[in-house]
Amino acid sequence: MSLIDPVRPLYPFAAIVGQERLKTALILNVIDPSLSGVLIRGEKGTAKSTAVRALAALLPDIAVVEGCPFQSDPDDLKAMSSEVRARAAAGERLPIVTRRVRVVELPISATEDRVVGTLDLEHALTEGKKRIEPGLLAAAHRGILYVDEVNLLDDHVVDVLLDSAAMGINVIEREGISVSHPARFTLIGTMNPEEGELRPQLLDRFGLCVQVEGLTVPEQRVEVIRRRAAFEADPDAFRLSWAEPTEALRARIVSATALRSQVVAEDEILLDIANRCLATGVDGHRADIVMLKTAKVLAAWAGRDKVVATDLDEAQTMVLPHRLRRRPFEDVFRPDASTATFRAGLDHGKMI
Amino acid sequence: MTIRSGTVYPFAALCGQERMKLALLLTAIDPMIGGVLIRGEKGTAKSTAARGLAALLPPLAEGKAAPFVDLPLGATEDRVIGSIDLEAALAEGRASFQPGLLARADQGILYIDELNLLDDHLVEAILDAAASGVNRVEREGRSLTHLARFTLIGTMNPEEGDLRPQLLDRFGLAVAVSGEGDPVTRVALMRACESFERDRDAFAGVWAEAQAALAGRIVHARNALPHIALSRPMQGFIAEICRRNHVAGHRADLAIARAARAHAAWDGRDTVTAEDVTEVAPFALLHRMRGATPDMSPPPPPPPPNQSPESDQPDEDGGEVGSTLSPPPLAEPTGDSARGGAEDKDEVQAIGAAFTPRPLGPTPRDSVLRTGSGRRARSLSASRQGRMVSSTPRRERDDIAFDATLRAAAPYQLSRRAEGPGLAIRIRPEDIREKRRERRVGSFLLFVVDGSGSMGAHRRMVETKAAILSLLLDAYQKRDQVAMVVFRGTGAETVLPPTGSVERAARLLADLPVGGRTPLSAGLVEAARLLDRVERRDPATRPLVLILTDGRANAGLGGGPPHEEALRLAAALGHRFAAARFIVIDTEPPGLIRLDLAGRLAAALAAPCLRTEDLRAEDLVHFAKEFQS
Structure with missing residues (x-):
């Protein structure tokens, strides 16, 4: 399992120099996982x-049904595997363990069956029974799925990833197995x-979506080197020296998480969102919905219970850039008089 | 949402x-x-x-x-269609059917x-x-x-x-x-x-x-549905709508008839009216009309509103698909025909003639699809990556499809068990099945197009575009990836990064301008950069690179005379991407003196060179296909 190695010392999140937008985006997702x-x-x-790796240390603890490969939530029927749900329905007291939210890494070379899950062959051969061998999607349930170089991922893996990300359910219909799990x-x-792309x-x-660039302020670059050197010389001491800012950060995340559900957005704010999305020309309505959520979390992060216009300014920089329609080629190139010719040619060719 | x-x-x-x-x-x-x-x-x-x-x-x-x-x-075929029940086979040695989705x-x-x-x-x-x-x-x-x-x-x-x-x-x-x-x-x-x-x-x-x-x-x-009447005039109306919109076959007629009856039932009426028909007809026509796919003008155009059988507008209908039969509409000329005038029409015909004989008709298309799947079979993944599409008894790699193996062994379990003690499941070598895996992205077409001023002469660009277009159609059916590099003026640009969207490529092609000098070297360098990226992304790809130029390089990168520099770069390019196949398409206009600069470029690439005389679409398509396999 490609869980990020807990033994290897993690660089403290609070000690990362600069990259404010990146850090904000990650924290917002910790506060509200539905930001997707x-x-x-x-x-x-x-x-x-x-x-991303450092983020793991900031994540809250969650309760998990012990021994469940699907990370079932003992308090939420919808976040349980069917097996655990059956056990709960039968009145069984579910054994519970508390552990940190996981960061599961999906390697680029991962095959579809490792991601989705597949038939447990050993079980099938020794017991004569089918059983699923859970994949990375099961391990990542209620956690973070981290894909480095996501643009290099195999097309098939991207497809199944999209499927599950959209539904929040992984449906396995392969090799004689028919299972779905949250x-x-x-x-x-x-x-x-x-x-x-x-x-x-x-x-x-x-x-x-955030764009990160190398730091341009010389003092910051020096600071990066200095901290990195200190961390590598003695990771434990370095982490200890950053314990206080880390704790403060965690506390702020906890209070923002509590505040988030109380944040309200007035109608004018919603109208503002709709107009911003329409003006930039995005596809569909996902941008509207995500921008509203992001603005709410930003308000909670700032300790407010009301969304204000500046929240939208900030949310917009993270929600809209990757959703803009690609610039039409007509803008880049001079429209050619033969457009009609080739359209007709294409239609013609299709019909012969 | x-x-x-x-x-x-x-x-x-x-x-x-x-x-x-x-x-x-x-x-x-x-x-x-x-x-x-x-x-x-x-x-x-x-x-x-x-x-x-x-x-x-x-x-x-x-x-x-x-x-x-x-x-x-990610569903596999056995789960969609259904297959033998693994558990029954293992536990009881019985071959029973497990229904699929x-x-x-x-x-x-x-x-x-x-x-x-x-x-x-x-x-x-x-x-x-x-x-x-x-x-x-x-x-x-x-x-x-x-x-x-x-x-x-x-x-x-x-x-x-x-x-x-x-x-x-x-x-x-x-x-x-x-x-x-x-x-x-x-x-x-x-x-x-x-x-x-x-x-x-x-x-x-x-x-x-x-x-x-x-x-x-x-x-x-x-x-209420069984009691909804569809009158004869309404049936005629439906047929007329389908005829007007040039849909092939009768599926559209049937779909409209059914949908119109459902619509009447939904409205609580017992007779289908013209309104029912016009309301539902777009649903049945959108994907069947010519030009509806590939989607050339986002958002997809709604079908022409044939509101009632009385409102005859033959001109508009004719103008919809190509004005070979009916006179051009007087009322609302499209922007393109307004600009182009009579010359446009000549071009339509020229390309039509080039395309008509072959190879995109129904019968040849069938054979295209067969070679398409054949090619896919040969490009089955040799690594253990890709998805399992079926299993085979042929042993080549150690990639055993256990479920298929067990299915093969299941029917014999009882008889084998009777032969003496042994494992719970008796699997013999002849039962072993291997996975056949398939990788989705089969081939990758890179067009390197000369967009310089010389390409505009003698309508060379018109024929060049026609050739590219026919290859794009082929790529569309085969689900290939395409990319396009254009060099003109002062440099080269990847105008179309690798994409599966052939519509984008076709749209882009239509509006591709010509003009300026010929920076062939820059074009080759850009192509190398792109190929490198593609190769890194998928080492199994065997790109097909089509360089369309007259070879008259007259703008270099500063490494000597432009043309010699381009030849040196071409040799290096051919060497570096040995897995790629190159084809040079010479677009030099016919004349008394032929410089054959493109031929020298092809030689440097160790690639074949087609002349513009051979540049009829079907020849190029066939040539490219031959070369790919």
Whole structure:
């Protein structure tokens, strides 16, 4: 299982220099997992992976049914596997363990059956019974699914990922197995746009998108080197020295999470959102919905119970850029008089 | 709108999207309409509406709720169609049939999100069952037929590439959706979504009454359906609409007739009127009209409004598909014909002539598809990546398909057990099956196009574009990836990054200008950069690179005379990407003196060189195909 190694010391999130937008986007997703993830675009060596891995230490604890490979939530019927649900319905007292929310890494080379889950062959051969061997989507339920270089992922894997991300349910219909289990996860992807664009469909599935760049202020760059050196020399001491800011950050996340459900947005704010989305020309309505949610979480993060226009300004920078319609080619190139010719040719060719 | 749990967003609570809702309701009233394809941009409640519809369907005779079956993209063929029951085989040594998703969807809804991403062979099997209402299984030496009367609902986003026309035609109705343009509706939508997410059960409670009313109306309409009359004039009207819109075959007629009757039933009338027909006709025509796919002008154009049999507008109809037969419309000339005038028409004809003989007709297309699947078979993944499409008894790699192996061994278990003690399951070498895996992206076409001023002479660009276009059509059917680099003026640019959307490429091609100098070197460098990226992304790809130029390089990168520099770069390019295949297409105009600069470029690349005389579309397509295989 590609869980991020808990033994390897994690660089403290609070100690990351700069990259405020990236940090905000990640924290917003911790506060409200229904924001459905972050896409981090940027060049190599801009603390993308460090930030995501460090996030694990900030995540809240969750209660999980012990021994359940699907991370069933003992308090929510909808977040249970069918097996656990049956046990709960039979009146069984479910054994519960509390653990940190997981960051599950999906390697680029992952095959479809490892992601979705497949037939447990050993069980089938020794017991004569079918059983599912859960995949990464099961492991990531109620957690974070992290895909480094998401734009290099195999097309098939992207398709199944989209399917589950959209529904919050992983449906396995393969190799004689027919199972579905809840798979609600926060999708965090990184990509370097130079290596090729992501398909628009997948782009849209990421709630937020942030662009990261190398730091340009010399003092900040020096600070990065200094902290990194200190961390590598003695990770434990470094983490200890950052314990206080880390704790403060965690406390702020907890209070923002509590406040979030009370945040209200007036009608004018909603109208403002609709107009911003219409003005920039995005497809569909997902942008509206995500922008409203993001603005609410931003308000909660600022300790307010009401969305204000500046929340929208900030939310917009993370919600809209990756949803803009691609610039039409007509703007880039001079329209040619032969347009009609080739349209007719295409139709003609199709019909012969 | 993303639904993230078992509680479904109520259909009655959907804001806007009236056309989509109507199409879904019609198919709920009469499942024999043949399914609905919802085409549209992302985030327009396509999935939400389809899932919501299931909750409105009346329960089956036995009192069970009508099934709603979600077919995931990762489904394997055995689970869709059905196959031998593994457990029965293992435990009892009995070969019994385990029904698949098609059986489970009987009398309910089979829903496929992102249908265009599903493997073509699965789509075909599903459409076969949808049309006939039965599923025929021929697997593992068993043959069986069972009922599969389901309503097929598929969604797709055309950005991801379109369905093949044959598959499109088999959907009864299609509807195009796009986002709401009215801010107030969008606000209402956000509010609804907000309260749904806050408390799903309370939200469902608020809408319970409206839901019940809708469900009741569906039942009522279903009961009334057998008594709805479709008069002879109305039948004639339907036929006329289909004829006018040049749809092939009779599926559109049948779909309109059924949908119009369902519409009348929905409105509580017992006779089909002209309004019923005009209301539902666009649903049946959208995906069957010429030019509706690939989608050339977003959003997909609605069919011409043939409001009533009286309003004859032959001119407009003729203008819709190409003005070879009827005079051009006087009333509203399109922007293009207004600009181009008579010259445009000449070009239409020239290209038509070039295309007519072959190879895109029905019979040749069939053979194209066969070689297409043959090519796919050869490009079956050698690594253990890709998805399993079937199993084979041939042993080549250590990639055993256990389920198929067990199925093969299952029938013999009892007899083998009688032979003496041993393992619980007796598997012999002849039982072993291997996985055959397939990688989806088969080939990649890179066009490197000379857009310099010299290409504009003698209408060379017109023929060049025609050639590219025919290759694009081929790529469209084969689901290839395409990319395009154009060099002109001062440099080269990747105008089309690798994409599966051939529509984008075609649209781009149409508007591609010519002018300026010929920076061939820059074009080659840009091509190398792109190939490198593609190779890194998928080392198994064997790109086909088509360089369309007259070879008259006159702008270099500073490495000596432009033409020599280009030749050196070409040699390096051919060497570096040995797996790629290059074809140079010489667009030099015919004349007394031929410089054959393109020929020298081809030699440097160790690539074949086609002359413009050979540049008839069908030759190029065949040549490219030969070369690929």
